[in-house]
Amino acid sequence: MVGRFWQWSAAALGITFLVLAFTTLPFGQEQKEKIPRVRGRCQVCHRDEAIEWAKSGHAKAWTSEAFALTTNNRSQKECLSCHAPDKVLVTGFDKEPKLRSEMVELGVDCVACHQDANDAQHGRVGRVTDAHPTVKNEKFATVEMCATCHAKFGTIDEWKQTKWASNPYSCVDCHMPKVTRKIAITSAKDEETRVHTFFGADPEMFKKGIKVEASSNGDKIIVKLTSVEVGHNFPTGIDQIVAIVDVKVVSDGQEVLKHQTLLADDRARGGSNTRLKPGETREITVPLQGKKGEAVIRILHKSARDLPDEKAIVLYEAKVAIP
Numbered sequence: 001m002v003g004r005f006w007q008w009s010a011a012a013l014g015i016t017f018l019v020l021a022f023t024t025l026p027f028g029q030e031q032k033e034k035i036p037r038v039r040g041r042c043q044v045c046h047r048d049e050a051i052e053w054a055k056s057g058h059a060k061a062w063t064s065e066a067f068a069l070t071t072n073n074r075s076q077k078e079c080l081s082c083h084a085p086d087k088v089l090v091t092g093f094d095k096e097p098k099l100r101s102e103m104v105e106l107g108v109d110c111v112a113c114h115q116d117a118n119d120a121q122h123g124r125v126g127r128v129t130d131a132h133p134t135v136k137n138e139k140f141a142t143v144e145m146c147a148t149c150h151a152k153f154g155t156i157d158e159w160k161q162t163k164w165a166s167n168p169y170s171c172v173d174c175h176m177p178k179v180t181r182k183i184a185i186t187s188a189k190d191e192e193t194r195v196h197t198f199f200g201a202d203p204e205m206f207k208k209g210i211k212v213e214a215s216s217n218g219d220k221i222i223v224k225l226t227s228v229e230v231g232h233n234f235p236t237g238i239d240q241i242v243a244i245v246d247v248k249v250v251s252d253g254q255e256v257l258k259h260q261t262l263l264a265d266d267r268a269r270g271g272s273n274t275r276l277k278p279g280e281t282r283e284i285t286v287p288l289q290g291k292k293g294e295a296v297i298r299i300l301h302k303s304a305r306d307l308p309d310e311k312a313i314v315l316y317e318a319k320v321a322i323p
Helices: 002-023 039-044 047-054 065-070 110-114 143-150 155-159 170-175 203-209
Strands: 121-123 134-136 178-181 191-194 210-217 220-227 242-251 254-263 281-287 293-302 313-322
Touching: 039 047, 039 110, 047 110, 110 121, 143 155, 143 170, 203 210, 203 313, 210 293, 210 313, 220 242, 220 293, 242 281
Parallel strands: 121 134
Antiparallel strands: 178 191, 210 220, 220 281, 242 254, 242 293, 293 313
């Protein structure tokens, strides 16, 4: 009897484990995906969105190394409120948000954008649910809303000079692509919604937005950049954010030449603004100085100038033979 008891107990425990495992799987995601902690417990029903958000720059807005570097370890008060904002629907889209007092490590989260003073959830559609009150808000997800934080360093002014300026949803159309899926785990059918990863400095985004042509021409390497689908300067934002056109020549496994061109706003440092403007084409010429071998061309993106190249995001890489 004792042996059977332990067999039954083991079987019961095994079944319980399986039940728990499958009931805690994020909806529409692989088992390895972990559901993140979110204020307001939004992740309970909106699992896909929560998992996507956790991978975004919004989620890391407060905790990133770049933010710590550019704000003297978060001591520059004028920078803090946009990296851990209180409810922007309370302060208003035309005003700088307030720094919240709780869970600042979650950065720009669901509550910061979606929730109003009465804890109602705002969105473009205003879907009715028993889970919480909802409000249909025509200004939600507009450029005006994004400008609450992103206008401060010129991104919106840059956008106003482009062909996309007439579209009030330009920001989300680019950075939050549409997807069809269940809005919540209780949804009866798939609907059109948006990805919440907020793609920005991302290789796939770069590939869509900027055309790169690299070639060897006699005694030089030519890298031509054309901004074709970017609604602001590249890079954009605070002048600490820079991009680097990195060219190195390798011969017999050894680096024999290295050249870097900085794309940045250096006006505060006595320099110029070399960022790539929307629609602009620019050629960068690198003299080879008689070197032969293979040129490796990379486009690096840094959210803080002081980050080493090893920590930069590699947006593009190509190799060109040097005969």
